[in-house]
Amino acid sequence: MAFELETIHSSLNWGLIEKFVLKSGQLFLKKLSRNDTSWATPSGSNQSGFYVPKEIRQSGFFPSLEPRNGEPHIHEAKCPAFWPQTSELRAESLIRLFTKKPSECHYTRIPKKLFKDLNPASWLLCGTLLDAMDEAHHWFMVIDSQSAEAELLEARLDVSADFHFGLFNPTALSSTTKARTEVAIELEAEIDAALRSGSIDGLLRKYSKLPSPQHLSSQARAIYLTSMGYEDLDPWMIERPGDAVMRISRDIEFALYREHELRLRAVEVAAILGSHHSTASAAVHGFRSLDALFLSASQQRKSRGGKSFESHLTCLLDVGEVNFEPQAILGQRRPDFVMPDARAVGANDRTDFYAAAILSAKTTLRERWKQITHERFNCSIFLATVDDRISAETLDELREAEIILVVPESMKEDKTESLYRRDANVISFRAFFDDELAIKRPTLVREGGLLLARKPRPKKRVRRPQER
Template structure:
């Protein structure tokens, strides 16, 4: 199709489709949404349609079949731009005798095969149809760069599963409140008028230190959840707390500071030229450098955030540990209780020590964890819901236990953790692995 040929870049394709849409649907794909494609499922298989979406008007109205009244159906021809095909026979099927079981069926299996956990389905209603199709859909693998862009554009939080959006939402989500944004705009305008833009750049040239950002994020979490301390024994779901603080709250705070800093830098570049066209061309190298620096700074911050909050939780919970202790050729994030006990005490028992590493996302980096045996358990903590079955199998072979937030270990979550006995929740880590099996690693109360 001409439309597909003109939009070979996937992100360009997404933006073009959003511009043609009246309403958008974003859904994080569960295993059941995609496993049928890996198992050779037929054309009747498809993705699950949540009740709230089914009743929202996004899809055509359902009608009961005369021969089987408990089955309600609606035809919904669909456009799949990644394959360039229109499925004129696709539609939704709802079984009213099975609670809320409803699926969108007769769709391209190849798009759903081999997906990473927690991948995305993005779709929309077309203002102008593509042939008979008034709906379009794309599948975005969670390991692809477009997934990160999508999550950033819609400001997706860690507890998100599905939602409907307006095309106007599909822009860089504002990280500051309207009145704060207005104040920043006024401050930049004033600096440009009176020639003090250099002073303003200097004023906001540095972001708060990682420790300051982390403390501010934990304080916000404690206030909103009405708890006094970041204590794993007092917080019902400590893993979910770690995930929320490191991936949502701190990032939101960081983006407020980042927007202020980068907006002023860009304003300075633009102000150096008297025409927009000149600024766009001659100022491009400077702006490119600004945005490259912003991207690198984000990645650097994200890598340390989770580790910082986990250290704070261990400290508040009275867990004995030494951070970044050298063991052989490696430097794990946390050695419990200390380097001397783990590496030098030859008389201790297996349960008298443990190694705990922290990775915000796993990818292949978990293999950096030591494979040397120190007569103790090795735990790997993460808030990543995208770990593949293959990686989980490799972790088990390496005798490394994965520790994840409580919500990611639940049965209906999009991750692959529920049935894996080598994956435990943070609640289980603190209660079972520390309090019950290794009480010597806790400070006496």
């Protein structure tokens, strides 16, 4: 069965996705929650399908529901669909709503094997077919969150950190569609003029340097603070500091970075292709240069994400007047933040377990979190992340290693993602500052910070994803 699942998911590639996107009138994307996939496990419920959000159900994307004969409290509609990954046409598929529980609307009678053993926060992509395939007017694909296709999907659709579901125009995912933004139009004209005049080297020099991570982080924070009406990134006054850091790092700063990256990489590609006398020559002889260029771009993008997250955490601790030493050397390790300093953590004869703490930061966990477990310290170890793709196995390993996971408030509170919500070893940034620092470890916070911690903070209305 494991081999079968691996074969099914490995059969998915971007070419297959784009083939069906081009056949579609509209796209529906949903981040799969635990409730959407748990039914496919041996101990799963009888739900047998994924939830259809009310907004999507009422949008006209799916057929209208009608009361079932003799059972008016059940509304349903047949919705045959094609599943390219398994080459199945499911004519018996349907949407079912229990009106006594209006939130329970399921799309059911679907390929169970596609929903089994998925990583958390995987994707369901669906399209309405312009030309029906027999009875089917819809198609569905399941995209594992750890796949290259998921990364490309998120980049193409510019998916925000708090995205749960939405409808899209197929042109947003098609590689044949040009992004006609103001920046893109201006850049096209610049590159075209430079190629005609032979001054592409000058344009390369103009865009050869990306802004420093510190500059981008500072700019992103300023945009966020202005939009929210905050004076600074104060963890004691901001109601949801974890959500704030996630939005600044994963949405605002990444958007700024991509704008600068577009200029640099587009000019570099133009310089490589423009040095050849024909398209064929550029494709053959420029391949190695292009391959190296895109590898470098991918590595730089991932490196930037980690630095961005650390930068905003540093700001939270600084403004919150928390005593810490960054990148302190502890044996063979260099944690991101040691509180209050390395000397305090290294005092092995200390009897007060709450006199120090270690905070590490990882935007995504994968296996790299194990780097911080090789040595034992006489204090708590916290691991901050904005990763919503952590498996149950990894959470068990973190608990066994006595590492407390710190996640944004929206992730901890998400009722559909019980992996975090029900795990006592997973806490929110709000709980980290209020409980773990201000209450349990007040010596780690300077007097001014403690005074702010004990003041009631102004409440801000939290906008839901569909309102954004």
